[in-house]
Amino acid sequence: MAKPLVGIQPIIFGERKFEDPQGCLDEIVETGYQGVESVNYFDRFDPNEVKRWFTDRGLVVPATHNGYGDIADPAKLAKAMDFVQSFGGRYIICSGTKDRTLSGYDASAEVFNQAGAACGERGLTFLYHNHAWEFETVADGVRGMDRLIERTDPKLVGLNIDVYWVHIGGDDPAEFVRQHGHRSGYYHFKDGGKDAEGKPTFCELGRGTVNLKAALEACLEQNAHWITYEQDRTVNPTRESLQVSRDHLRSLGL
Template identity: 30%
Template sequence: MGRLGIGLQLYTLRDDMANDFEGTLRHVAKLGYEGVEFAGYYDRSSVEVKALLDELGLKAFGSHVSLERFRTNLQGEIDFLHTIGAKYAICPYVGAEERESADQWKALIAECEAIAVEVNKQGLQFLYHNHDFEFHHKVNDEFVFDAMFAKTGENAINVEMDVCWVQFAGQDPLAYIAKYAGRLPLVHFKDFTKDAEGKLVTLELGLGDVPLQEVIKAAEKAGVEWLVVEQDNCQKPPLTSIENSLNWVKEHYTNVTN
């Protein structure tokens, strides 16, 4: 069993990326992250992005692509991912107006299944990334989260699991990791607590309530390829937060793993 790759979801650095795309990626590489998951390309071409990644020794393993982009530019998004060497095309979010009922969810799942067929046919994998709202509705007597992945096989929707949101929704991330073993190449590796009103507060790794070391063990057993560090909102400058979180990973995993 090989060590999991350590990646960064660049949404954490969205302001830095917008202000200094190249400098931010250089900083990420210098810190020691092995790969990145994009959340927008900030008007850079795929050739430009690929050249910079190659120079920095960073692997682009996937990208968050909005449903709107999948709907209007599916082939362009697939081509971009091929050029930068990424394998995973990921739907990151569903707008509130599209997820108010079970019927809306049924339509969305069917749409994502159709996108998955085309993405997977072209040598990539289509993944769906969860929040907590997939546990607020049911389809056919199961959580939307599970209905999303009900179909199996080579053209199925596969899983990018955000353990923070699973736990925030009152579910057991360890059990869910085990449930989707073999279909779960990417895990969003996050920590959180709740504020006085019960709202989510994302934290640097090791400062919150997620059983991070148990998540790592479960991910290894489940065949996960990448732990993807993410912090939706940082209390410190985001570049500081991603460094602190990576230091936790080094101290508790990469520097102590044979």
């Protein structure tokens, strides 16, 4: 099987990704990433202009990342699908649910099934992106993540597995991937740990507490298509963080 492609989620740039989008894309290219998981550029700039930014640099846009409200709104979902499809991309990603109650997870699962059906009609794949809070018990010993997996149709709803948040949530990322990777193909690789107060911390790949080597081995077993680096924030220059993380992925064979 071919190696997965290596992408980046531009959250690390903060507001600069909107203030200086082309400068950010230059850093991404210079540090060796092949694709960018798009945020809502299409709501802030002319979509044709955005497309030129990426194509002129040889960057792929495999996915667009959206909030729950955007997925629940058919018009906004259609706009996201139009954008990613214009690049030949494949994935529509959603973060978040209606709320964190059992009924909220059930309602969200229904919305995700509907969104997944709409994506499927256009040859796209809908993915849910996990954080750590879905691994908390919400009622009667049931965890939110388990409820979503149970109540969503695997033919319609896939998983954008974030190995860091699985780790922070208390599960083993490699084992979680082996169990559910048949519903994925697109993975977020993030690293970090917890501070003295138990709050999540973020760092460059290879500098935190996540066993990324084991997680990658599991992803490869599941025929991963994309490994996407994500770091919510950094205390270092962004270019340095991008390079350190890309070099670590190279050391793992990507």
